[in-house]
Amino acid sequence: MNPSSPRRGSVARFLLAATAAALVAVGALALLLNIFERKQEAKNPFFKVVELTDDTTDPAVWGKNFPLQYDDYKRTVDQERTRYGGSEALPRTPTADDPRATVAQSKIEEDPRLKKMWAGYAFAADFREERGHAYMLSDQTITDRQKVVKQPGACLNCHASTYTAYKKIGDGDLQKGFEKISAMPYAEAATHVEHPVACIDCHDSQTMALRITRPAFMEGMRNLKAAQGVKDYDVNRDATRQEMRSFVCGQCHVEYYFKGAEKKLTYPWHNGTKVEQMLAYYDQVGFKDWTHKDTGAPALKAQHPEFELWSQGIHARSGVACADCHMPYKREGAHKISSHHVRSPLLDINRACQTCHKWSEAELKDRVETIQTRFHNLRNVAMDALMDLIDDLKSAKAAGASDEQLKDGREFQRKAQFYFDFVEAENSTGFHAPDEAARILGESIDFSRKGQKAVRALLPPPAAQPTAAAPVPAQP
Ligand code: HEC
Ligand code: HEC
Ligand code: HEC
Ligand code: HEC
Ligand code: HEC
Structure with a gap:
């Protein structure tokens, strides 16, 4: 019952006048309220079958009240390839160590x-195409990267339904629980979670409104807004509904690192979310993910910065949210719902794109693939340039160059690698912000070539070259 409804006001005035019949009137009011509530329920397409609380983690329980969303949510087990996205379901024979029947x-x-x-680095041991949300917990538990390195509980933040676990371990304090679980060894932390990302991680159980449940994102946004001159930003208090339709995804689809011995999950947005602003942050705090085995460079590994790259694109600028394309509205009988089958929009172009663009499906697909193919070709050029720099650094090291002499070349490798990896690890193959992705690759190529120039000055001069000028290759 809406407390500010005019009907309730007029009934209240009537009650004041009729003080003598107070008891009878209260009974009449109760009846009125009851009838009004029933009417409201008839308008609500969802039947409240079970009572949900702020501790109901199991999505199957939520599914009793919201069966349409739950059915779609379960379909995130589907695997289908697109030209550059989606994933392949490779069958495998389950073993005691690894019970998965398919991998990407x-x-x-x-x-x-x-x-x-x-x-x-651990990524050289195992790195697969990502797949649907249903797999996030098992794929993380079983990756060979767990065998190479002792991983912390902080990994779980983006691979499980952690909201109730954080509250429980923190005695009701979300931040405290998050910090405690992050610092645990992975295997111990994993005993506190059960499901992949679930309804309660994105929704308030009473109102179904979207909300942010990850302390690392709350802090990341506070730092980002502070860099933009907004003080004391509170994402759950200050974000608009349309912003929330991207922010819930931005809790996980972002670049991150684990800060200090306590392994505190941190988003490096203190200067902003552009690649150079994030690199500047890592330089300021003196962070490296690992030391490159062949060259000794203090390297960084970028990971899935979908939120950051999207924020530099025309869609973000036009207010188009992640959910607009990845959870488009659909009609189920009389109901209009958001598709909870989160996946590549190219598998659902009609709902994902044609609500806004009047181009044909074939045309839309072609536009995306044209952007992606151009991106992919440039990515290969940047990758080769980086390989050349690594080779030169290796040779210079083998030829006896000192750490001091190699410093500049290694610094260029760190930069070229982070820029390249930023758009490589980003999963849209350039689509979320095509111009920005191309700019980043262009600069990565420049860093690699400048690095080579610095390193080649250290190498013994090459053997005398034949003097005849090489033929100029034909222009493509
Ligand atoms: C304008 C529509 C649009 C918006 C907005 C959008 N995306 Fe995408 N996204 C795409 C397209 C198109 C692809 C490429 C899919 C493919 O290659 O199959 C993609 C790819 C992805 C992928 C890889 C999917 C796969 O199957 O390989 C992820 C993950 C992703 N987006 C997450 C996000 C997140 C998170 C946001 C918001 C921060 C976002 N997207 C915003 C259209 C969009
Ligand atoms: C900030 C959120 C976040 C954290 C923290 C995080 N992941 Fe992920 N992880 C993701 C997202 C988003 C994807 C899907 C996109 C992708 O694969 O690029 C993913 C994909 C994966 C995958 C499947 C693809 C692959 O790489 O083979 C594995 C395995 C994985 N993560 C392991 C880990 C491990 C181990 C840790 C801890 C070191 C970790 N994750 C921490 C967000 C996170
Ligand atoms: C709790 C962290 C988390 C949240 C929140 C989250 N994701 Fe993911 N997402 C992941 C991880 C992890 C994977 C990869 C799972 C794997 O490979 O096992 C993934 C995979 C995906 C994929 C690839 C699916 C496929 O079939 O290839 C898309 C697309 C995607 N997410 C989009 C989104 C969008 C859009 C949102 C917001 C509505 C969102 N995600 C919210 C962690 C998250
Ligand atoms: C990764 C985040 C995420 C998860 C997990 C998630 N939802 Fe949603 N849900 C959304 C978004 C985004 C919307 C659109 C909300 C809006 O526009 O305000 C939505 C909308 C809804 C709505 C409103 C009606 C509609 O369909 O638009 C219901 C009901 C709902 N979700 C139920 C569920 C249930 C039940 C689960 C678990 C089985 C679930 N959601 C899991 C993100 C999520
Ligand atoms: C909610 C509305 C909305 C949705 C959904 C949407 N777009 Fe867009 N798209 C826009 C707007 C607004 C622009 C900016 C240009 C303009 O104003 O026409 C744009 C621009 C584009 C461009 C031109 C990009 C450029 O750099 O010039 C392409 C290509 C595109 N969209 C493809 C898609 C595809 C593919 C999908 C589905 C995966 C999609 N859009 C979904 C609103 C939308």
């Missing part, structure tokens, strides 16, 4: 240059 294709087998780029 391996990215490092698809392009072995990635192994050279990440030499000495």
